[in-house]
Amino acid sequence: MEIIILPTPEDVGRVAAALIARVVTDKPDAVLGLATGSSPLDIYRSLAARVADGSLDVSQASGFALDEYVGIPLEHPESYAAVIARDVVEPLGMDPARVRVPDGRAADLEKATREYDEAIALAGGVDIQILGIGANGHIGFNEPTSSFASRTRIKTLAPSTREANARFFDDPADVPTHCLTQGLGTILDAKRVVLVAQGSGKAAAIARAVEGPLAAMCPGSALQLHPHATIVVDEAAAAQLTLTDYYKYTYANKPEWQRFE
Numbered sequence: 001m002e003i004i005i006l007p008t009p010e011d012v013g014r015v016a017a018a019l020i021a022r023v024v025t026d027k028p029d030a031v032l033g034l035a036t037g038s039s040p041l042d043i044y045r046s047l048a049a050r051v052a053d054g055s056l057d058v059s060q061a062s063g064f065a066l067d068e069y070v071g072i073p074l075e076h077p078e079s080y081a082a083v084i085a086r087d088v089v090e091p092l093g094m095d096p097a098r099v100r101v102p103d104g105r106a107a108d109l110e111k112a113t114r115e116y117d118e119a120i121a122l123a124g125g126v127d128i129q130i131l132g133i134g135a136n137g138h139i140g141f142n143e144p145t146s147s148f149a150s151r152t153r154i155k156t157l158a159p160s161t162r163e164a165n166a167r168f169f170d171d172p173a174d175v176p177t178h179c180l181t182q183g184l185g186t187i188l189d190a191k192r193v194v195l196v197a198q199g200s201g202k203a204a205a206i207a208r209a210v211e212g213p214l215a216a217m218c219p220g221s222a223l224q225l226h227p228h229a230t231i232v233v234d235e236a237a238a239a240q241l242t243l244t245d246y247y248k249y250t251y252a253n254k255p256e257w258q259r260f261e
């Protein structure tokens with residue numbers, strides 16, 4: 001696991017975007033795993049700027065969203081289908097036909113989740129999975145006690161997650177109670193993972209995910225099992241880590257050939 005600690009949230013977005021841009025430059029038809037929420041917004045803005053100045057072309061890449069609410073209308077502005085279209089597909093110039101979001105409106109949700117994992121496999125697997133982390137340690141919507149072996153499936157959102165996401169809805173009661181989410185096993189199958197976190201509200205979750213024991217109580221700790229995970233955080237989100245000096249030393253001495261910025 002590589003831990004990169006940077007001064008500001010904007011630095012986090014820029015450096016994570018540089019890593020993703022490197023993956024797409026090396027493989028123009030790369031498969032991207034797409035997170036929603038606030039954490040990756042600077043990544044998408046930074047990638048969009050590269051697309052706008054002609055230094056990056058994402059039009060051949062495909063994408064799979066991490067999760068979707070169950071039962072939310074497709075046209076609702078906070079459905080993840082709408083968010084991915086608005087924040088990712090349009091600004092990055094991705095081909096909408098190559099971007100999929102779990103179908104939280106399907107009559108048969110189990111079939112929809114099974115088909116989602118099959119579609120990821122058919123696409124050759126995710127080349128780089130973008131992740132945020134919840135204050136309770138969730139990644140995707142794999143809430144505490146999620147199995148490390150879990151696949152894409154229906155989950156009940158933790159009350160604290162519904163509260164955290166209420167900021168996106170007119171009425172907190174409108175936040176759906178259920179979601180479809182890629183499982184921890186699905187996420188671990190990605191060839192590379194980049195998790196971003198900003199702000200002191202994420203400090204405890206980052207410390208548990210990076211330095212805590214492997215534990216279903218902190219789903220983010222599953223990333224310790226991933227052979228190629230990069231964690232990019234600002235100083236505030238890094239505040240509860242103990243090996244901070246080592247992480248900074250390692251990044252400062254990263255060999256030139258391994259650098260992506």
Ligand code: F6R
Pocket residue numbers: 034035036037038039040066067131132133134138139140141
């Ligand atoms: C989003 C997702 C969640 C968020 C997490 C953090 O697709 O799966 O795990 O990454 O809830 O949310 P923000 O970034 O809004 O703090």
